[in-house]
Amino acid sequence: MATYAPNLPETMKAIHWTKIGKPAEILALDKHQPLPTLTGTNILVKVHASALNPVDWKLMKGGVPRFLMPKVKTPGLDISGVVVGLGPKAGKSNKPGVQKFAIGDRVMAMLDFSKSGGLQEYTLVDETILVKTPAEWDALAAAAFPLVGTTVYESLVIRGGIKKGDKVLVNGASGGTGSVAVQLATALGAAVVGVCSTPNVELVKKLGAAEVVDYTAAKVHEQYSNRDFDIILDTVGSDELYATSGTLLKPSGQYIQIAGADSAMDSPFHLLYSGLQILHKKLYGLLTRGAGYQLFTTFPNGANLATAAHILVRVNATPTVAATFEFSLDQVLEAYKQSQSGRARGKLVVTLQ
Incomplete structure (x- = not known):
């Protein structure tokens, strides 16, 4: 049986696209999208921040066949947030490098490009690619780091x-x-x-x-x-x-x-x-x-992410955040505009909390 934090809403805000094109032409804001349903080893995360990556807007161009992605695609491959739900099989894996999670844990992840992303208030993350956020990092640094x-x-x-x-x-x-x-x-x-x-x-x-x-x-x-x-x-x-x-x-x-x-x-x-x-x-x-x-193409890997974060924390280093944006359609479009310029000094992060 899945476990949830109390008082979760039934719907959420989410930015998504359903056809190929430029961000300004295809991105839309849905204010009443149902919360994802917890299954298997998935973890439900309340997203506090999501970082943009060039691959987000490159995927919108259509080079990757649409059948490899959800019909309604939410961009944003990097997230940080807090655990608010545990799937019925979460925590039962014996795979090396898979962490155990509890409601309230601060977490971060690089998401799978073929699934829904981080520009929504809640998202599902398989426990194998989710890691606990270092205590030394805030939500912005944690969102800027995974990919x-x-x-x-x-x-x-x-x-x-x-x-x-x-x-x-x-x-x-x-x-x-x-x-x-x-x-x-x-x-x-x-x-x-x-x-x-x-x-x-x-x-x-x-x-x-x-x-x-x-x-x-x-x-x-x-x-x-x-x-x-x-x-x-x-x-x-x-x-x-x-x-x-x-x-x-x-x-x-x-x-x-x-x-x-x-x-x-x-x-x-x-x-x-x-x-x-x-x-x-x-x-x-x-x-x-x-x-x-x-x-090569990097795919989500929780063990590698945790090790990389540990290396930076050990030397008191943090990811570089170039700019932050509010979670609104206008602000997200401005963030993508800056991402496409190729001139950002560090990561562009959208704050959802």
């Missing part, structure tokens, strides 16, 4: 094999993902070179970067041409950086790209074309310097 934290951990630790003393280049070091990458790599003992624009140089230094390259004033490959780096983490998707990576990476180095072209999800054709480009880069990297190129 980028999981992505950066998989990039640097699992795929990059980062170790103390490595030299790591982070392209897009002031953005939502890059700012976490700088902090996590530094916390793990790496020397970080961050790439950003002039207004963000001091921010990236404060995040822990040993050196910063202002890409408006200098080229990375002109400053570092002796195969200095063990890992290049490209959070932007720069063709120029990849083309010059042969002079930047050590022979055993890893070029890890986590962002494709903005046009990749414009249509299924664009998605296929982007896939072919990735395959070409993988083959080129394999032939020229070993298996040194990776582009």
Whole structure:
């Protein structure tokens, strides 16, 4: 039997879309959507904050077939909030890394893109991808972290094999993902070179970067041409950086790209074309310097999220929040407008509490 906190409402506010297009054209606010029904190992979370990610508005373009997503799709892959309901099978798993939850626990999660998201007052989260929020973080920091934290951990630790003393280049070091990458790599003992624009140089230094390259004033490959780096983490998707990576990476180095072209999800054709480009880069990297190129999609993983958060908390680091927005249609549309500009210094967070 499911367990609920007392006095829950029957309906909630939710922002959603039902057809492809631009956020301003397709997003709508439903003020009387029924609360989700608890089943299985799901946890019902009252959402306090939800962070935006570029993948949200890229999915709205229609590159991913609609049958892979709900008919009514609520965006927002990052949430923080409090547990208000436990599914009938919650807490009975013996899987490693799955935490136990109780009504009232502060939690955070990266949600599955194929299910409803965080821009609604209550959302369902499977217990395998939900983790308790560190006591040191408020709701904004917790909402800003899950997707980028999981992505950066998989990039640097699992795929990059980062170790103390490595030299790591982070392209897009002031953005939502890059700012976490700088902090996590530094916390793990790496020397970080961050790439950003002039207004963000001091921010990236404060995040822990040993050196910063202002890409408006200098080229990375002109400053570092002796195969200095063990890992290049490209959070932007720069063709120029990849083309010059042969002079930047050590022979055993890893070029890890986590962002494709903005046009990749414009249509299924664009998605296929982007896939072919990735395959070409993988083959080129394999032939020229070993298996040194990776582009991947991060999926929710509670164990990785909890570990990544622990690393940052251990060194008193927190995710960078660029701006906050109220939970209204106008404010959410403004947030997406800023997200699409690509100029945010950190994460954009919508507050629901």
